[in-house]
Amino acid sequence: MLAAGDTGITSRSITFFERRLAQDRDNFMIGGQLVARYLMRFQVAANLADVRRAEAVARSVIPLVSDTAGAYARLGFVYLTQHKFQEAHWAARRAVGWNPRNQEALGLLFDAAMATGRYAVAESALARLTPGRMPYQLRLAHMLTARGNLDGAYHALDHACRQLARAQVRPQAVAWCLTELAKVQHTREGESSAAALYHRALDVQPGYRAALEGLADLAYARGDWAEAARLFRGIAVDAHPDLYLRLAEVHRALGEPAAAEGWERTFLRVARAPGAEALYAHPLALYYAERPLTLDTALAIARRDVARRPAVESYDVLSWVLFRSGEPAQALAARACSTPRHWGSCTRRARGHHDCRRGLARVAGAGPGRGRGVAFPLAVRAGRNRGGRLGPRRGDPKAD
Numbered sequence: 001m002l003a004a005g006d007t008g009i010t011s012r013s014i015t016f017f018e019r020r021l022a023q024d025r026d027n028f029m030i031g032g033q034l035v036a037r038y039l040m041r042f043q044v045a046a047n048l049a050d051v052r053r054a055e056a057v058a059r060s061v062i063p064l065v066s067d068t069a070g071a072y073a074r075l076g077f078v079y080l081t082q083h084k085f086q087e088a089h090w091a092a093r094r095a096v097g098w099n100p101r102n103q104e105a106l107g108l109l110f111d112a113a114m115a116t117g118r119y120a121v122a123e124s125a126l127a128r129l130t131p132g133r134m135p136y137q138l139r140l141a142h143m144l145t146a147r148g149n150l151d152g153a154y155h156a157l158d159h160a161c162r163q164l165a166r167a168q169v170r171p172q173a174v175a176w177c178l179t180e181l182a183k184v185q186h187t188r189e190g191e192s193s194a195a196a197l198y199h200r201a202l203d204v205q206p207g208y209r210a211a212l213e214g215l216a217d218l219a220y221a222r223g224d225w226a227e228a229a230r231l232f233r234g235i236a237v238d239a240h241p242d243l244y245l246r247l248a249e250v251h252r253a254l255g256e257p258a259a260a261e262g263w264e265r266t267f268l269r270v271a272r273a274p275g276a277e278a279l280y281a282h283p284l285a286l287y288y289a290e291r292p293l294t295l296d297t298a299l300a301i302a303r304r305d306v307a308r309r310p311a312v313e314s315y316d317v318l319s320w321v322l323f324r325s326g327e328p329a330q331a332l333a334a335r336a337c338s339t340p341r342h343w344g345s346c347t348r349r350a351r352g353h354h355d356c357r358r359g360l361a362r363v364a365g366a367g368p369g370r371g372r373g374v375a376f377p378l379a380v381r382a383g384r385n386r387g388g389r390l391g392p393r394r395g396d397p398k399a400d
Contacts, residue, residue, distance in 0.1 A: 010041045021057070028071075031061035035074060039081065043172055046209065046239040054078045069099035076108045080115070083279045085309055088112040100128070107135035114142065117311035134163060141180070146312075150188050157181045175205035182214055191218050209235045213243070220246065225253045241270040242283040281305035282317050289324040299325055310337075 017034040024030065038054035041047070058075040065071040076091030089112035095105035106125050113122035126143055129136040137160040144153035161177040178201035186194035195218055201211035216231035229250045236243040244267035251259040267287070271280040281301050288298035302318040315337040322331035 007041050007045050010037055010044070013037050014041065026064055028061040028064040031057050031064075032071075032074065035061075035078065039078070040170075040172075042081070042239075044209075046237040048082075048239050051078060051082050055082070069095045069102040069105050071095075072098065073102065073105040073108050076105075076112065080108070080111055085112060085115040089116050089118065096125075103129060103133065103135045107139060110139045110142075114146070115311060116309050117314070119146075134160060137163065138177075141184075145184060150184055154181065154184045154188060157184060171205040172208065175201040175208040175211060178204065179208070179210040179214055182211075186218075191222065194218065216246070220250065223253075225250050229254065238270045241267050241280055244270070245283055245287060277301065277304070278308060281308075282313065285317050285321055289321045295321070295325045312337075 014034065014037045017030055017037065021027065021030045021034060035054045035058045038050040038057070042050040042054070055075070055078045058071070058078050062068070062071045062075065072091045072095035076088045076095060079085075079088035079091055088108065092105060092109035092112045095102060096109055099105060106129050110122045110125040110129070113119070113125060122143070126136070126139050129139060137156055141153045141156035141160065144150075144156060157177065157180055161174065161181055164174045164177050178197050182194040182197035182201070185197055195215065198211045198214045198218075201208050201214075205211075212231050212235050216228050216235070219225075219228040219231060229247065232243055232247045232250060236247055244263045248260040248263035248267070251257075251263065264287075267283070270276065271284045271287075277284065282305065285298045285301040285305065288294040288301065298321045302314075302321045306314045306318050308314075315334050319331045319334040319337075322328075322334055
């Protein structure tokens with residue numbers, strides 16, 4: 001079995017389809033194959049250039065395809081992979097508009113709606129997915145996690161993972177499912193159960209990045225700094241700059257401040273690049289919030305993020321930054337936007353229109369640290385939300 005870092009076969013396939021597309025630019029079938037392979041390589045190597053290439057090709061083939069809904073869904077998934085959440089929601093709407101029963105389009109609409117805080121839309125999309133099929137099972141697990149029903153989420157994900165294994169799909173898809181299951185199981189039963197699932201994922205796909213990240217998080221949580229540093233170093237790339245901050249924290253705990261400062265500079269190089277704020281607003285705001293001289297910068301970033309993406313995670317970050325800024329009353333007000341009874345009014349204020357209904361309030365009560373006031377866990381202060389991360393991890397291979 002190939003290790004997760006092996007991209008040779010996929011790269012040769014990409015070269016083949018690039019040449020074919022150069023010779024026949026109107027062949028949308030070749031374009032679709034090329035998009036899929038760019039994303040496949042990104043899931044392994046985490047090179048952002050592959051996602052940019054995928055977006056360019058996905059956009060170019062839309063006027064040529066017969067399955068317009070599928071083409072917009074594919075483009076939306078590329079947007080979601082880049083954390084372009086509003087664009088993903090737009091593409092999902094277009095896809096569902098062309099074919100209201102397309103399962104891929106409805107699944108994308110659910111994902112984008114959850115990422116942008118449109119919880120009523122997500123609930124509606126889930127209701128229109130076909131029960132029992134893979135897109136439904138995975139989104140059901142996500143919804144149950146958001147509602148705090150971890151037992152239900154675990155069983156839905158476990159069923160989905162078994163289905164994927166029986167279907168003999170790509171190993172990355174099975175490994176992804178097992179890592180998602182591990183995160184739920186960590187909350188339900190603790191470290192040992194989660195670690196067993198991460199190791200199962202690595203058995204399915206050796207070197208799988210998300211499983212290694214999960215094991216690194218477990219090592220970090222138990223204070224095994226050397227092991228955490230070893231694992232994080234092996235997977236830290238510009239596509240996931242929050243891992244650079246994790247490395248900075250680990251090296252500071254190891255008594256290596258110079259190394260820690262180096263990783264922080266690497267994080268800032270990526271997160272402060274032109275146009276990068278929308279992608280990395282959460283870890284960037286939390287990083288600045290830890291430093292008294294940059295609290296105003298952190299607050300400005302967090303507020304812009306809520307305006308762009310009024311989701312539970314964005315309000316959590318804003319609340320923590322306000323608390324660090326010495327504004328406990330405002331922090332609690334922002335924190336209330338992560339609780340059911342306040343969601344409608346908070347999101348209307350942030351978005352400027354009335355697209356939030358009662359369903360939103362039922363779904364949105366599972367942000368990090370819920371029920372703990374403003375005393376957020378370390379994972380959230382580091383820009384991580386292990387039960388439902390601060391936005392989807394780039395390249396998550398959601399099953400179609």
